[in-house]
Amino acid sequence: MSTPAENEASIKQESGPSGTVQDKPKKIVVRTGDGEVFELKEEVAMEMETIKTFFMEDNISYETVMPLTNVDSWELVKVIEYCSKYVELKNKENFHKELKAFQDEFVKSMSPKTLLSLSNVANYLEIKYFLDFICQAIADHIKSKDVEYVRELFGVENDFTEEEYEMAKTEAPWAHENLDKDLY
């Protein structure tokens, strides 16, 4: 699904002036919001739509350092970790199994607040599978927990008055989705 621009860009790079050879892995350099500079492997960087668009759309050379002002260095480290692993496992046979094992390890020690920051970053960098994964992890934290727990978990304050709360609670006997009609 590469655009003509992308094709052109890759041709340009392959026959670069200094004779940069295809076998040397290309690097993309980015600078995070807190001033850190990171070198990313091209295949990992291209998983992030934002970076991909930045370089491909206007044929910007890889020598340019792309600013990622809305991303912190610790966040980028995590993103790189996930995307590198994903790219590595992508074509393997046990992809789903191994990815699941990696995913479980990845979120094991993460607090909900970390997950929330990462979801923002995933959205900004436009990495769909990472965004879905993080949002699922956040949803898993919320599942089967009561209202107070969810409030505390995300540091949100209750701004309902007593009356408003009671009204919202009993408003409509709760409606359900995903009915299994065959039960009747």
Place this chain on the structure above:
Amino acid sequence: MATTTELKLSPPLQSIKTQKPISNTNFFHFLSDELIFIILDFLNSNPTDRKSFSLVCKSFYSIESKHRRTLTPLRSDHLPSILTRYTSLTRLDLTLCPRVTDSSLITISNACKSNLQSIDLSRSKYFSGAGLQSLAVNCKNMVEIDLSNATELKDSAAAALAEAKNLERLWLGRCKQITDMGVGCIAVGCRKLKLISLKWCLGVDDLGVELLALKCKDLRSLDLSYLPITDKCLPSIFELPYLEDLVLEGCFGIDDDSLAAFKHGCKSLKKLDISSCQNISHNGLASLTSGGVLEQLVLSHGSPVTLALADSLKRLTMLHSIKLDGCSITYAGLQAIGSWCMSLRDLSLSKCPGVTDDGLSSLLTKHKDLRKLDITCCRKITYASIDHITVSCTALTSLRMESCTLVPREAFVLIGQRCGLLEEIDITDNEIDDEGLKSISRCSELTSLKLGICLNITDEGVSQVGMGCSKLVELDLYRCTGITDSGISAVARGCPGLEMINIAYCKDITDSSLISLSKCSSLNTVESRGCPLITSLGLAAIAVGCKQLVKLDIKKCINIDDAGMIPLAHFSQNLRQINLSYTSVTDVGLLSLASISCLQSLTILHLKGLTASGLAAALLACGGLTKVKLQATFKSLVPQALFEHFEARGCLFQWRDKFFRAELDPQCWKLQLEDAIP
């Protein structure tokens, strides 16, 4: 391009740079609505999760209100307030509201306007053409409406519906008062129709169907089951350029000559169902072969499958699925199927007299790619057939062989050994023993296992299933009297995704099993009839642990009393169907169930502790009931006016005159059943 993506985040995020991520700030304010919508998408499995989310704070409340696209209201009188809160609804499922009036439909159409795309009224009554007109006129984007079972709807209602110009999918099953006139109006008005079901619309015949075929050229799917149509309308049906799916079940007016029209048209038909069409024989079927793209054929309960019939189908080179349920089959017929050039994926020979070992093996020589095989009640097949099946069809994902009574226990070992990809197995009423079950436990992809009336299995086999089949979703151990707590515990431990379990009449099951099962948080159906050792303690554990419980059958669990109803009432907010017959529940327990707002079906036969006033109070309190099965004696004890009130609310009563029956032992029961079969 980087600048436009930066705009996605709201300004406050800039300040995150300087703050440490672990401080106690409101992080949700930094997330866009769009992100929260994605999180909410993943929060779909349990409705109470979303409820908790919406009650956290005002902004969550409003976000959840904006996010929700489909809604299933519990009471039609709550519609006005629900619709004010949820303004982005695209689908409204009213199957829990037995009473939907024209004014409800008008309210809906005014509130949802062009957002509404789909509405399900298949379980509702009391509306008419006026309400439908309002929907058709105001909801311009309505593409789908289910009006099955609307037995009171007349042609004028159909004419009103015809104003829904964008309608694509319409179900009118059982609308017996609609005639050709009504269908004609729909045909002229809804030109974009892609799917229409007129099953059992006995007032519609050739004229109406012809009009549909002439005007709605986009039709892909057409169900004309049981209509009194004849060969007059078939030519125009076969001329529909995009028709893929045609159901003519029970159309007695269609015969071999009718199908001749197929030769000149119908290049797009992929699926044809002519089950129960007694007047179609191999001559008619021979006309089908010029079609060419037919993939699925249903010939159940039709003509005998002879050599001639099987031969008439051999040029359907794209055919991959065929259902021959209930058709008598000859050896020559089976052999002929075995000599087809196309390889079947899905074959059903359920209840076909005439299926023998020889016939089946000659069939299987060709069809090695079978994924689904149904040989239910093929009572002549023996070990040899199972041997052949398992050797030839190693890619099988579904095997149904209920009541293959001549298959010895040794044969079942072969299934697990050779067909490791099986996902669904039905071995109800067979000789399988623990060795066979241990072999089956190797099928690690198994999701559904039915072992009802398998009297030779014990905990030993079932425990192995628990260890090997971690993806198990459905387990049926109906009347498997050899099963006790240890087997069930092993399953509960090893199969965390279990959703449905049937341990009816497994007499030795105690509360310990229920406590183990309470760890399976996805459990939605529990059938534990006739387990006398179960008490309210076990039931309470299920109620607390299995919050998704929708259907519960504890008939004849004589030691369950009111104490078991209280935890249900508190925790089982998803419960829709319950059978309490012959338990020790009294007025008090029954009344406490009223707090389960979505309770719809109640079976309460032979409750010794139930009085007329207790019954009346409970029925009044359970506002959502649609079906109640109870003793005929109560008919006269409760004021008639009260019953009329309940019926107006949409509740149906089913009266029973059964006497208390002592439970028969399994062998005796089984012998009785066999006597009944010719």
